[in-house]
Amino acid sequence: MWTLLQIELFKIFKKPRTYLAFAIIAAFIFLIQVGLMVNGKDWMKFILAGLDETMDMEYDKLINGYAVCFFVLNLLLVHVPILVALVAGDLVSGEASMGTLRLLAAKPISRTQIILAKYFAAGIYVFALLLWIAIISLVFSIAVFGVNDLVVAKQNGIQLIEANDILWRYFCAFGFAYIAMMVVAAIALLLSTLSENSIGPIVATVGIIIVCTLVSEMEIPIYQHYIKPYLFTTYMLGWKGFFYIGSNAEGETVKGSIEYLPAILKSMTALLLYIIGLVGAAVFVFRKKDILS
Amino acid sequence: MPPIITVHQLSKQFAEIHAVSDLSFTVNEGDVYGFLGQNGAGKSTTIRMLLTLIKPSSGQIKIFGKDLSTHRHEILQKIGAVIEKPDLYKYLTAYQNLSIFARISGIKANRTMLMNQLEQVGLAERAHSKVKTFSQGMKQRLGIAVALIHNPDLIILDEPTNGLDPQGIADIRQLILQLSKEKGKTILVSSHLLSEIELIANRIIIIDKGKKIVEGYSAELLDPAKTIVQIETTDNKVAIEQLALSKWKEQIVSSPNGIRLQMNKNAIPDLVKDAVEMNINILAIQPRHSLEDYFLSLTTRPHHVDTTAN
Numbered sequence: 038m039w040t041l042l043q044i045e046l047f048k049i050f051k052k053p054r055t056y057l058a059f060a061i062i063a064a065f066i067f068l069i070q071v072g073l074m075v076n077g078k079d080w081m082k083f084i085l086a087g088l089d090e091t092m093d094m095e096y097d098k099l100i101n102g103y104a105v106c107f108f109v110l111n112l113l114l115v116h117v118p119i120l121v122a123l124v125a126g127d128l129v130s131g132e133a134s135m136g137t138l139r140l141l142a143a144k145p146i147s148r149t150q151i152i153l154a155k156y157f158a159a160g161i162y163v164f165a166l167l168l169w170i171a172i173i174s175l176v177f178s179i180a181v182f183g184v185n186d187l188v189v190a191k192q193n194g195i196q197l198i199e200a201n202d203i204l205w206r207y208f209c210a211f212g213f214a215y216i217a218m219m220v221v222a223a224i225a226l227l228l229s230t231l232s233e234n235s236i237g238p239i240v241a242t243v244g245i246i247i248v249c250t251l252v253s254e255m256e257i258p259i260y261q262h263y264i265k266p267y268l269f270t271t272y273m274l275g276w277k278g279f280f281y282i283g284s285n286a287e288g289e290t291v292k293g294s295i296e297y298l299p300a301i302l303k304s305m306t307a308l309l310l311y312i313i314g315l316v317g318a319a320v321f322v323f324r325k326k327d328i329l330s
Numbered sequence: 331m332p333p334i335i336t337v338h339q340l341s342k343q344f345a346e347i348h349a350v351s352d353l354s355f356t357v358n359e360g361d362v363y364g365f366l367g368q369n370g371a372g373k374s375t376t377i378r379m380l381l382t383l384i385k386p387s388s389g390q391i392k393i394f395g396k397d398l399s400t401h402r403h404e405i406l407q408k409i410g411a412v413i414e415k416p417d418l419y420k421y422l423t424a425y426q427n428l429s430i431f432a433r434i435s436g437i438k439a440n441r442t443m444l445m446n447q448l449e450q451v452g453l454a455e456r457a458h459s460k461v462k463t464f465s466q467g468m469k470q471r472l473g474i475a476v477a478l479i480h481n482p483d484l485i486i487l488d489e490p491t492n493g494l495d496p497q498g499i500a501d502i503r504q505l506i507l508q509l510s511k512e513k514g515k516t517i518l519v520s521s522h523l524l525s526e527i528e529l530i531a532n533r534i535i536i537i538d539k540g541k542k543i544v545e546g547y548s549a550e551l552l553d554p555a556k557t558i559v560q561i562e563t564t565d566n567k568v569a570i571e572q573l574a575l576s577k578w579k580e581q582i583v584s585s586p587n588g589i590r591l592q593m594n595k596n597a598i599p600d601l602v603k604d605a606v607e608m609n610i611n612i613l614a615i616q617p618r619h620s621l622e623d624y625f626l627s628l629t630t631r632p633h634h635v636d637t638t639a640n
Contacts, residue, residue: 139383140431147403329378
């Protein structure tokens with residue numbers, strides 16, 4: 038299994054397509070960082086318009102490395118699934134269209150091993166992708182903008198997180214995002230086992246994410262009550278929960294706390310169940326598949 | 331010789347299409363077994379079932395005396411195969427491709443071993459070129475290197491000469507004979523190029539529409555008694571009418587171009603003598619022993635002949 042995983046990783050990281058995602062992410066984050074460096078203060082004033090009449094706002098301090106990273110994640114994590122689908126959707130179907138799947142499946146390795154090795158390899162790719170985002174959006178932003186308290190907008194106002202209470206929340210957020218992206222990888226892998234060309238699974242994965250996101254966001258009772266609880270997209274943005282601080286009985290924020298921890302844990306459980314179900318289905322389909330490519 | 335492959339009443343159905351029907355055959359140790367059939371005859375489907383790429387609808391496959399469905403891993407370790415087109419990872423080099431498949435096959439191949447294998451198929455100089463720069467023939471040779479890298483006991487080659495130039499075809503033929511004679515490998519080789527198979531195979535099966543038409547030893551199938559004799563005359567229509575009224579009428583086979591008789595080669599002088607007596611002006615007479623004629627004569631007939639020894 039370890040050998041197979043090494044080989045899958047070798048194949049993934051030998052494809053030029055793999056590095057496209059890293060380049061796109063770097064370019065995107067760089068554009069945000071430059072924009073915030075030039076016009077960050079004005080932008081923050083616009084976002085917090087009206088609040089400076091009741092609070093003393095130090096805009097220079099509010100544009101810091103943590104804030105830039107938070108802004109980047111809000112914009113970027115919605116689009117990372119496309120980049121994940123680009124690689125995971127190609128894992129089986131790419132081999133089928135290239136004709137190498139029959140060579141692979143005729144070797145003394147089980148089909149379950151092939152699928153699991155591909156999924157674990159996709160997991161390492163997703164990890165590398167998120168690590169890359171973390172390095173550029175967090176580490177690089179901290180180096181350029183420095184560190185300070187983070188202002189987070191909530192439904193009922195804003196909340197200030199102290200600088201020394203933030204970093205661990207980013208680790209948790211990236212961990213959660215990893216699980217969410219692995220659901221996307223599992224969907225793409227399952228679709229990849231059903232197709233003999235790469236484009237189909239990639240487009241279908243992105244299509245599923247778009248449709249599910251739209252249904253999740255629609256405030257229509259039938260969707261809200263009967264469909265939304267079962268959609269993976271309902272749980273994918275749970276990483277934001279790590280940036281909502283819990284309060285005590287007096288309404289004061291408690292440092293080191295998370296306001297909706299049970300909801301986050303529920304989301305993580307739902308996503309993990311999705312992963313198990315989808316990967317299980319991919320294994321089942323691939324084991325039954327007649328390889329005709 | 332003990333049987334290496336035993337296929338018993340193998341069938342595969344795709345929706346309404348019977349790709350393979352009740353196919354049975356045996357490949358013995360040391361055989362170069364020619365698997366012949368026209369395109370769409372069911373050769374590749376059968377080979378894919380032997381390699382567990384396709385699940386049979388019914389029937390049994392035993393390889394090395396073991397049931398393929400229950401001893402898959404153990405059996406595939408001892409098989410090397412080229413399946414139809416030699417598709418490999420185009421974005422990797424020949425060396426990297428070979429290294430990957432060696433590792434997947436469970437062997438730790440060092441550089442010398444990999445380079446020797448590439449040398450054997452004439453690709454050592456292009457070892458570090460990406461496969462996407464290779465010609466079809468080079469890919470085919472690399473596919474064969476991949477099939478042989480783990481020193482398998484049974485080699486399955488599906489249309490190995492496809493896309494090769496005459497020299498490439500001769501090289502592959504030479505390699506197959508070498509593997510059989512010098513290394514004692516058992517080889518199953520499929521092709522629709524019958525003239526190629528007759529040069530290398532000691533045993534042959536011909537299938538058509540998923541069914542066995544004939545199986546046997548090459549020497550037996552090339553029996554002089556089954557020689558196809560083609561005759562060109564000044565007036566083929568009149569000649570065939572006269573022959574149909576003579577003792578040769580049973581030997582006449584379908585003849586869209588000229589006159590063809592299936593007969594014993596030794597009877598050709600008698601045929602010529604009779605033709606002269608019937609005032610048939612012979613322009614050319616050509617006895618053909620090639621399996622290709624035999625194959626065509628069988629597959630164009632409405633009925634099947636089974637001379638299988640099994």
